[in-house]
Amino acid sequence: MLSKFLALLAWAGLYRVGLEILNADAPPSSAVVSPSNAVDLTSRFMQQLVDDWVSHDGRTVAYAALEQSPFYKRNFQEFRSLLKTVDPAQMQGAERKTFFINLYNLLTIDAILSMYSLPRSTLSVTQFWRRYGYQVGPYTLHLDDIEHGILRGNRPHPTSGDVMFASDDSRRVLTLPADHRIHSVLNCGAASCPPLASYFASDLDRKLDTSMANMCRDGVTSINKSTIIINSIFEWFRSDFGATEEEALRFLANCSDDPARSSALNAAAEGKRRYTYYYDWSLNNM
Structure with a gap:
């Protein structure tokens, strides 16, 4: 019971534990890789995993x-070494976004496998x-x-309200303009997360548009006479989709390709339909 309570406090940013650097013991790679090549290598590494x-x-x-x-015992170790030689500040905007989307998903998987045994859920850790x-x-x-400091433009954490990079933090140079579409590609190891895929800088915008459209479709799992069930991502990150909950619901309605779903969501935005949010935190284990 205590571990669950601490996990909830931690998810809300109200409890801290020590940081485990998963490539701390990896020797820096001797290979000289340009920023652009590092982005491409990371994309191809993720593609092989997928x-x-x-x-x-x-x-x-x-x-x-x-x-x-x-692949995990050898290639992942080589990848961890490579990361020590990469300077993401030297990457162009689209390249940096591509790199950190893939890196977030790779780090999540690596973190899960670094544990003594598979967790029931990442939320329980x-x-x-x-x-x-x-x-x-x-x-x-x-x-x-990566998520809040870099990919969300250093916007406040949705539950704790704190920002990742203070004004004097050297990592602020990595911050990218906020892009709501990143919520359709970041996978935190839960069943309700967006599907895993590999992303390449050459067609990132197209893939982000497609992923966002798919999330708008899959993010509404049930519509019946009594209520609408919506993926909780649209609640937690409401401010990324609109200034108010009504605007976030209208965003979801506008990006849906189903007229009935759009109509129901617009009615919910007007207070004429009941709705609720749901997220399955079960580990996405095959």
């Missing part, structure tokens, strides 16, 4: 098989999003740093 250990729909990961594979990180060139970054 091709071999993720289900066709991107929803589940074969964690046990991956953990025992040469105390301070999961601030407990595990990588050394990326001169920067130390955990999952919350």
Whole structure:
């Protein structure tokens, strides 16, 4: 019971545990890789993982098989070493966004496999999003740093309200303009997360548009006469989709390709339909 309570406090940013740098013991790679090549290598690394250990729909990961594979034992170690030689501040905007989207998903998987045994849920792991990180060139970054500090434009955490990078934090140079579409591609290891995929800088915007459209479709799981069930991402990150809850619901209605769903969501925005939010935190284990 205590561990669950601490995990909830940690998720809300109200409890801290020590940061575990998963590549702390990895020797820096001797290979000289340009920023653009590092982005491409990360994309291709993620693509191999998705091709071999993720289900066709991107929803589940074969964690046990991956953990025992040469890919995880050898290639992941080489990747961790490579990260120490990369300076993401030298990447162009689209490249940096691509790099950190893939890195977030890779770090999540690596963090899950670093535990003694698979958790029932990442939410049950105390301070999961601030407990595990990588050394990326001169920067130390955990999952919350990547999501909120970099990909959300250093916007406040949705529950704790704190920002990842203070005004004098050297990591602020990595911050990108906020893009609501990143919520359709970041996977935190839960069943209700967006599907896993690999992203490449050459067609990132197209893939983000497609992923966002899919999330608008899949983010409303049930519409009946009594209520509408919406993925909780649209509640937690409401400010990324609109200034008010009404605007966030209208955003969801406008990006839906189903007229009936759009009509129901617009009615909910007007207070004429009941709605609720739901998220399945079960581990996305195959």
